[in-house]
Amino acid sequence: MEILPKTPTVKNPPEQFTGDVWLDPIAGPREPGQRMVVGKVRFAPGARTAWHSHEHGQTLHITEGIALLGLRDGTVLEARAGQTVYTPPGEQHWHGATPEDFMEHLAMLDNGADPATTTTWLEHVRDEEYHHP
Structure with missing residues (x-):
């Protein structure tokens, strides 16, 4: 057993996020064959991811x-504190905070063979997609 040191909070890059979003890494692969990645992500009001998908889901x-969660068909779902959302492999989506409040979630996924391509980042979410009723 090992108690790991806290990893510093980092601000997520503007190429992949709109607004202010911070990440606290929680867990990552520590031994060969392990793929699980967990992070605590905090979104400022109005902040959101760009469109993206995950090789093994999320x-x-x-x-x-x-949390606001957008799908390519224009659907925007709401999930509240205590709820869990699963996105299947390859499904293009975005997620973020409402315009009025902060939102925080734990993001959990499995890395692929190349961790750099586990998440496929696409274009930014347009305001009209984010504000969809």
């Missing part, structure tokens, strides 16, 4: 606020 557990 699970989000909302810990604070209300």
Whole structure:
């Protein structure tokens, strides 16, 4: 057993996010064959990811606020603190905070063979997609 040191909080890059978004890495592969990655992600009001997909899918557990989750068909879902959302492999989506409040979630996914390409980042979410009723 080992107690790991806290990894510093980092601000997520503007190429992949709109607004202010911070990441606290929690867990990553430590031994050969391990693929699990977990991070705590905090979104300022109005902040959101760009469109993206995950090679092995992604699970989000909302810990604070209300998460907005967008799908390519124009659907925007809401998930509240305590709820968990699963996105299947390859599904293009975005997620973020409401315009009024912070939102925090735990993001959990499995790395692919090349961790650098586990998440495929696409274009930014347009305001009209984000503000969809």
